[in-house]
Each structure stands twice: as structure tokens, then as C-alpha cells.
Amino acid sequence: MSSKKEQYQVHWLTGQFCDASHELMYRRSIQESMRLEYSFALSVAALVFGMFAISDYYLLGLTSQFYLLLIMRIVVVSICLLVAFGVRRWGGHGYRVWLHALPLWILATGIILIVPLRPDSLSTQITAVVVATMAFYLLIPNLLTVVTVASLYLNIGFLAVALQFTDIAPMAALRIALLLIMANVVGFFALLRLESLQRKQFALLHEERDQNHQLHKEIAHRKSLEEQLRVVAERDALTNLNNRGHFMKLAQGLLQRSQSDRAPFSLFMIDVDHFKHINDTWGHSHGDRVLMRIAEVCAASLRPTDVIGRFGGEEFVAALPNTSPSDAQMVAERLKKKVAELSLTEEMSKHCPSVTIGVAAVNTEEDNLESLIKRADQMLYVGKRGGRNQVVVCHDDVEEGRCTGS
Numbered sequence: 246m247s248s249k250k251e252q253y254q255v256h257w258l259t260g261q262f263c264d265a266s267h268e269l270m271y272r273r274s275i276q277e278s279m280r281l282e283y284s285f286a287l288s289v290a291a292l293v294f295g296m297f298a299i300s301d302y303y304l305l306g307l308t309s310q311f312y313l314l315l316i317m318r319i320v321v322v323s324i325c326l327l328v329a330f331g332v333r334r335w336g337g338h339g340y341r342v343w344l345h346a347l348p349l350w351i352l353a354t355g356i357i358l359i360v361p362l363r364p365d366s367l368s369t370q371i372t373a374v375v376v377a378t379m380a381f382y383l384l385i386p387n388l389l390t391v392v393t394v395a396s397l398y399l400n401i402g403f404l405a406v407a408l409q410f411t412d413i414a415p416m417a418a419l420r421i422a423l424l425l426i427m428a429n430v431v432g433f434f435a436l437l438r439l440e441s442l443q444r445k446q447f448a449l450l451h452e453e454r455d456q457n458h459q460l461h462k463e464i465a466h467r468k469s470l471e472e473q474l475r476v477v478a479e480r481d482a483l484t485n486l487n488n489r490g491h492f493m494k495l496a497q498g499l500l501q502r503s504q505s506d507r508a509p510f511s512l513f514m515i516d517v518d519h520f521k522h523i524n525d526t527w528g529h530s531h532g533d534r535v536l537m538r539i540a541e542v543c544a545a546s547l548r549p550t551d552v553i554g555r556f557g558g559e560e561f562v563a564a565l566p567n568t569s570p571s572d573a574q575m576v577a578e579r580l581k582k583k584v585a586e587l588s589l590t591e592e593m594s595k596h597c598p599s600v601t602i603g604v605a606a607v608n609t610e611e612d613n614l615e616s617l618i619k620r621a622d623q624m625l626y627v628g629k630r631g632g633r634n635q636v637v638v639c640h641d642d643v644e645e646g647r648c649t650g651s
């Protein structure tokens with residue numbers, strides 16, 4: 246945190262960031278607005294400077310001095326307007342410091358040159374220099390260092406030329422110098438304060454952005470952890486099917502909805518045949534792979550609205566809402582066929598995997614998930630006893646022992 250503060254530290258004298266990369270980043274961020282502001286302020290300053298040609302005319306008439314002043318004003322205004330146009334089009338505050346400094350020097354030169362051409366209007370010119378100094382600092386957006394140097398050039402140059410070309414007394418010159426120093430001090434500290442406040446605001450904004458970014462990262466990390474936890478809590482690690490607990494929860498919901506809609510509902514108990522033999526012959530890792538493949542086939546054979554889970558070991562369970570016993574038998578037969586068609590690893594190519602499926606359907610409104618599972622399990626047992634690799638459907642009259650097998 247403290248190193249961040251150091252990075253965003255503002256220099257007490259220049260009002261710029263001590264860190265050059267942050268200073269560049271700041272200037273780039275204000276570049277667009279600065280371009281427009283700068284070119285507008287410079288155009289206004291140039292036009293005001295040009296308009297003083299009217300007072301030149303009233304003071305000097307159509308004399309050679311007037312024409313000289315007029316030419317000088319036209320040159321200054323033209324250059325300033327050209328630079329204003331150039332900055333608006335191409336000039337970035339961050340990159341072209343010289344382009345932003347140039348018009349200040351030209352305006353300052355113009356103001357200084359008025360003194361020898363209109364030496365008798367010195368008091369007006371002193372006011373103009375003070376106003377120009379304040380405009381340099383506060384109206385035409387620029388770097389504090391650039392403004393200070395240009396303003397010192399204007400003030401010292403003006404005083405030197407005034408001493409040279411006018412007959413001011415030394416005390417009057419001292420008073421003018423004090424006035425100009427005051428204007429510079431006020432302008433300097435006002436701009437210094439503005440520059441550092443703007444940069445501090447920029448730093449705060451960036452710190453806030455960094456914190457927001459951190460927060461977003463933290464939230465994303467937590468969400469992914471929550472997702473991982475949810476998967477661990479709901480999924481079977483080997484087959485990625487629902488685990489028994491989650492299956493029961495989902496199937497319970499489906500059963501309740503089916504019962505309230507008076508819609509048919511069926512349930513499968515699916516058991517892999519001779520799975521112990523697979524483990525014993527090819528090892529547990531092959532057994533695991535067979536389980537995974539069968540789980541994939543089972544899941545793919547069902548509709549998206551059905552729910553399947555691993556009940557335990559090599560046994561799976563599936564809930565089929567809106568499915569009558571005859572439809573359930575058809576689905577189970579299809580599933581059994583797909584398992585039989587499974588191609589296993591080369592070593593196991595001679596083994597033909599098979600499953601036995603016990604099917605039960607909702608009979609009465611009092612039926613619940615446990616009783617359905619129990620009946621499907623009984624059908625599974627019947628199928629196992631009947632030679633495996635078959636589907637056994639429990640009908641309404643199961644109590645009387647009538648089942649359909651294939």
C-alpha cells in the first residue's frame with residue numbers, strides 16, 4: 246500500500262508525478278480533453294492579442310509604427326492559430342510539450358515588442374503583462390514548468406525592454422518588478438495546487454480501480470471454489486454422474502411434480518453384469534474405465550429431463566418423469582443394447598459388457614421414491630436370477646408376481 250502511495254507521489258515543486266511512467270499515464274488520460282481546451286484557450290488569447298490593433302490605431306494613427314505593430318500582431322496571431330489548429334489535430338499533451346510551449350513564447354515576444362513601438366502607453370502594457378501572466382498560468386492549460394519558464398521570459402523581457410526604451414524611474418521600475426513577481430507567485434501556486442489536486446484525484450481513481458479489479462478477481466475465485474465444492478458435494482468422482490444423495494434430492498422433486506400433475510413416472514435400477522469378473526481379470530483400473538463408459542452411455546441414452554445417478558459400486562439409478570412403463574421398457578431396452586455395443590480397450594475386446602435393468606413405475610399416489618427403488622431393485626434381482634443382460638419391468642400387479650422380462 247505504501248509503495249503504491251510512493252508511486253503516485255506528486256512532486257512538491259513541479260506538481261507532476263515523481264514516477265515518470267505514472268506521469269505519462271496521467272497525461273495520456275487527459276490528452277483528449279486537454280487538446281480541445283488548449284486549442285480553444287489559445288485561439289481566444291491570440292484573438293484578444295490581435296484585437297489590440299484597434300487601440301494601436303487610435304494611439305498611433307496610420308504611422309509606420311502602427312504598420313509594424315500590425316504586422317507583428319498578424320504574425321503572432323497567425324502562428325498561435327496555426328499551433329491551436331495543429332494541437333487540436335495532432336498535438337498530444339503527453340508527447341508534444343514543445344508545441345504547447347511555442348505559442349506562449351511567441352505571445353510573450355509579441356507583448357514585449359509592443360514596448361519600443363508604443364513607449365508612451367507603458368501603464369496599459371503593465372496591466373496587459375499581468376493579465377497575460379495570469380492567463381499563461383490559469384487559462385491556457387499547460388505544464389507548470391513550461392508556463393513558469395515562458396512567464397519568466399515575458400516578465401523579465403518586458404522589464405528589461407521597458408528600462409531600455411522608456412524613461413521610467415528606478416523606483417517605478419522596482420514597483421513594476423514587485424507587481425510582476427506577485428502575479429507570478431500567485432499564478433505559480435494556483436497552478437501548482439491545481440496540478441497536484443488533479444493528479445491526486447487521478448491516483449485515487451486508479452487505486453479504486455485496482456481495488457475493484459482485486460475484488461472482482463476475489464469474487465471470481467470464490468465462485469469457482471463454490472462451484473468446485475458444489476461438484477464435490479453433488480457429483481460422483483469416477484463417473485461424474487449425480488451421486489446417490491443428490492440423485493435422491495432431484496428424483497424426489499421430479500416424483501412430486503409428476504404426482505401432482507398426475508403424470509406417469511418410471512425408475513430404473515441398472516446393474517453391470519459380472520463386474521467382479523472384469524475387476525478380477527483386467528484389474529480395477531480397467532474396471533473403473535468400463536464403469537465410466539457405461540455411465541456415459543446411460544446418460545446419453547436418456548432425455549435431458551431424466552435424472553441419472555450412481556447408486557453405489559457398479560449400480561446406477563435413473564428417474565424418468567412423464568414416462569409410462571411401456572415407454573420405460575423401450576428406453577431400457579435401447580440402453581441395454583447400447584451398452585452391449587460398447588467397444589472397450591483392445592485387451593478387453595473379447596468381453597461383451599452387459600447390464601440388467603429393473604424398471605418400476607408409479608402405481609398409486611401413495612408411492613414414494615423409496616418404494617419405487619425397492620420395486621425396481623426387486624426387478625433387478627429377478628433379472629439377475631433370470632440370467633442377466635435383460636430388462637424386467639414391474640407392473641401394477643407385481644405383488645402377484647407378474648413381471649415382464651426380455
Ligand SMILES: Nc1nc2c(ncn2[C@@H]2O[C@H](COP(=O)(O)OP(=O)(O)OP(=O)(O)O)[C@@H](O)[C@H]2O)c(=O)[nH]1
Nearest residue numbers: 516517518519520521522524529532533558559629
Ligand atoms: N473397479 C471398480 N470396481 C468396483 C467399484 N465399485 C464396486 N466395485 C466392484 O464391483 C464388484 C461388484 O461385484 P458383485 O456385487 O459380485 O457383482 P457382479 O460381479 O457384477 O455380479 P452380478 O451383479 O451378479 O452380475 C465388486 O468386486 C466391487 O469391488 C468401482 O468404483 N470401481
